[in-house]
Amino acid sequence: MKLLTAAQIREADAYTIQEENMASLELMERAARAFTGWFENKFLPTEEVFVFCGPGNNGGDGLAVARLLHQRKYKVQVFIVGDTAKASEDFKANLERLPEEVQAQTIEEEKDIPELPLIACVVDALFGTGLTRPLTGLYEEVVEQLNNSGACITSIDMPSGLYTDSQTPEGCTIIKADNTISFQLPKLAFFLPQHEEYVGDWQVVPIGLSEQFVSGVETDLYYTSRRDVQQLLKPRRKFSHKGTYGHALLLCGGYGKMGAAVLAARACLRSGVGLLTIQAPSAGYTVLQTAVPEAMTLTDPNRRHLSELPEAIDKFDVIGVGPGIGTEPPTKTAIGQLLATSSHPLVIDADAINIIAGSDRLKEQLPKNKVIFTPHPKEFERLAGKVNNDYERLQRLRDFCQEHQCYITLKGSHTAIGTPSGKVYFNTTGNSGMATGGTGDVLTGVITALVGQQYNLEEACILGVYVHGLAGDLALRTVGDIGMTASDLIDHLPKAFMCLQQPMS
Numbered sequence: 001m002k003l004l005t006a007a008q009i010r011e012a013d014a015y016t017i018q019e020e021n022m023a024s025l026e027l028m029e030r031a032a033r034a035f036t037g038w039f040e041n042k043f044l045p046t047e048e049v050f051v052f053c054g055p056g057n058n059g060g061d062g063l064a065v066a067r068l069l070h071q072r073k074y075k076v077q078v079f080i081v082g083d084t085a086k087a088s089e090d091f092k093a094n095l096e097r098l099p100e101e102v103q104a105q106t107i108e109e110e111k112d113i114p115e116l117p118l119i120a121c122v123v124d125a126l127f128g129t130g131l132t133r134p135l136t137g138l139y140e141e142v143v144e145q146l147n148n149s150g151a152c153i154t155s156i157d158m159p160s161g162l163y164t165d166s167q168t169p170e171g172c173t174i175i176k177a178d179n180t181i182s183f184q185l186p187k188l189a190f191f192l193p194q195h196e197e198y199v200g201d202w203q204v205v206p207i208g209l210s211e212q213f214v215s216g217v218e219t220d221l222y223y224t225s226r227r228d229v230q231q232l233l234k235p236r237r238k239f240s241h242k243g244t245y246g247h248a249l250l251l252c253g254g255y256g257k258m259g260a261a262v263l264a265a266r267a268c269l270r271s272g273v274g275l276l277t278i279q280a281p282s283a284g285y286t287v288l289q290t291a292v293p294e295a296m297t298l299t300d301p302n303r304r305h306l307s308e309l310p311e312a313i314d315k316f317d318v319i320g321v322g323p324g325i326g327t328e329p330p331t332k333t334a335i336g337q338l339l340a341t342s343s344h345p346l347v348i349d350a351d352a353i354n355i356i357a358g359s360d361r362l363k364e365q366l367p368k369n370k371v372i373f374t375p376h377p378k379e380f381e382r383l384a385g386k387v388n389n390d391y392e393r394l395q396r397l398r399d400f401c402q403e404h405q406c407y408i409t410l411k412g413s414h415t416a417i418g419t420p421s422g423k424v425y426f427n428t429t430g431n432s433g434m435a436t437g438g439t440g441d442v443l444t445g446v447i448t449a450l451v452g453q454q455y456n457l458e459e460a461c462i463l464g465v466y467v468h469g470l471a472g473d474l475a476l477r478t479v480g481d482i483g484m485t486a487s488d489l490i491d492h493l494p495k496a497f498m499c500l501q502q503p504m505s
């Protein structure tokens with residue numbers, strides 16, 4: 001699914017209004033109804049609701065929401081901040097529609113800002129996607145007081161003060177929402193870790209924006225929906241055999257880190273690979289043969305770390321390398337040989353990333369359109385350099401993928417997948433239970449298996465990251481977030497694939 005900029009969202013609104021031959025006020029009413037539907041499911045009508053409205057259409061939404069909540073028996077108070085002389089037409093229309101019983105006050109100076117009860121329910125309708133500059137003066141003061149009030153804040157469309165798709169200048173005041181309910185499409189800002197305390201939990205509610213407009217609009221930013229990945233999933237064929245689904249090689253494990261090889265291997269097998277061979281330091285032989293009996297095990301001549309590539313490496317369809325391998329000099333040499341000689345797709349993780357990050361020569365040797373890197377942010381920084389904020393990191397991700405013609409899954413709460421053509425896909429599955437050692441090794445195994453099954457590299461990244469997060473979400477239901485381990489993810493991979501095989505309701 002596409003992510004749109006604030007400017008494109010404005011165009012989508014205008015296009016929809018024209019296409020459906022309706023008044024813009026009607027689209028605002030739809031938005032207000034969609035928001036109110038979510039609100040009713042979340043908060044009981046016994047709640048006293050304080051709606052803070054700005055001068056634009058976001059404020060107009062707030063006024064419409066206040067009216068709808070009043071109709072649904074909530075006790076509502078409205079506060080209009082600033083000068084309404086400049087207010088938008090739809091704001092003015094909704095102000096007129098506000099029933100007399102709903103108290104509406106104007107905040108014209110600091111002393112007008114109300115003191116809220118200890119447990120207050122606030123709707124933030126100050127600014128949405130039309131924000132053009134940092135909040136100052138009265139707006140800044142209101143937002144600061146709301147943030148300090150301890151109120152439960154729900155933002156309409158955007159937390160007020162946060163830029164939709166570019167870096168908000170340093171030190172600006174922004175609403176710290178508990179929930180953000182966004183219209184039709186999530187906004188780029190929601191996917192960036194630096195905005196966690198402002199956006200809170202976000203959800204999207206549909207308002208029927210023109211599908212024709214959205215399908216025609218140009219963007220290189222996407223987020224993955226269940227529907228997107230279901231379309232990628234390949235059925236297994238009746239007359240297929242293990243040779244149909246690829247022979248993967250994992251170069252993983254080291255003395256004291258043989259578990260990384262076990263996790264990657266078990267995840268690879270649970271993701272549909274036909275055959276799996278692991279090459280690991282000889283100290284791992286018994287461990288691997290015992291823990292992963294389905295895999296074949298080759299031993300490196302070195303007892304403790306990887307020092308050689310296997311013979312006949314060409315027979316493999318894909319090679320996953322990195323988890324647990326360390327950065328000893330013979331391992332560095334082996335990684336250099338791999339990059340120089342391998343004609344296969346490579347899934348490169350962990351210490352293999354660190355080794356390449358430390359050598360410009362190795363970076364130059366990266367085979368084009370054959371490599372997937374799976375770094376966490378620290379590994380990415382080693383590979384691509386330091387950045388000052390999440391927007392810079394995103395740009396660096398695109399630049400690196402384009403320069404080296406590679407794929408990168410930059411791991412995190414919303415893993416960002418960069419492609420050689422400069423596209424970025426944000427993942428939408430996963431949870432904080434996955435923030436535990438070994439879950440990255442699992443991802444390496446999953447993606448390696450998918451490449452082995454002839455998914456192209458872009459598909460393997462998108463599907464692999466999604467199903468890995470989905471396994472985490474399914475594990476959440478059985479073991480919760482605190483007790484979740486990487487092995488739980490592996491155990492839930494089969495169920496995750498089964499979920500994707502179910503038709504969407």
Ligand SMILES: NC(=O)C1=CN([C@@H]2O[C@H](COP(=O)(O)OP(=O)(O)OC[C@H]3O[C@@H](n4cnc5c(N)ncnc54)[C@H](OP(=O)(O)O)[C@@H]3O)[C@@H](O)[C@H]2O)[C@@H](O)CC1
Pocket residue numbers: 010013014024027028029031032054055056057058059061086087088126127128129130131132133134135136139156157158183
């Ligand atoms: N379009 C539609 O049909 C639909 C839109 N919808 C809703 O509308 C929202 C977008 O509405 P919007 O474009 O009116 O922008 P909004 O966020 O209310 O703010 C703009 C106003 O604020 C002002 N301003 C900006 N920055 C400022 C600052 N720092 N400090 C002070 N003032 C500042 C700016 O005036 P300026 O001074 O820049 O001329 C202008 O007056 C969107 O998020 C969604 O909620 C839905 O109802 C669906 C249908």
Ligand SMILES: Nc1ncnc2c1ncn2[C@@H]1O[C@H](COP(=O)(O)OP(=O)(O)O)[C@@H](O)[C@H]1O
Pocket residue numbers: 350375376411412413414415429430431432433434435436437438439440441442443468
């Ligand atoms: N808060 C979170 N929400 C969703 N996914 C997460 C979260 N924290 C970590 N993950 C996922 O868990 C994995 C962690 O990988 P990584 O840091 O490489 O772990 P390790 O090196 O221990 O295997 C990544 O796939 C990441 O996206």
Ligand SMILES: [K+]
Pocket residue numbers: 058124125126127128155156157158159160
């Ligand atoms: K808002």
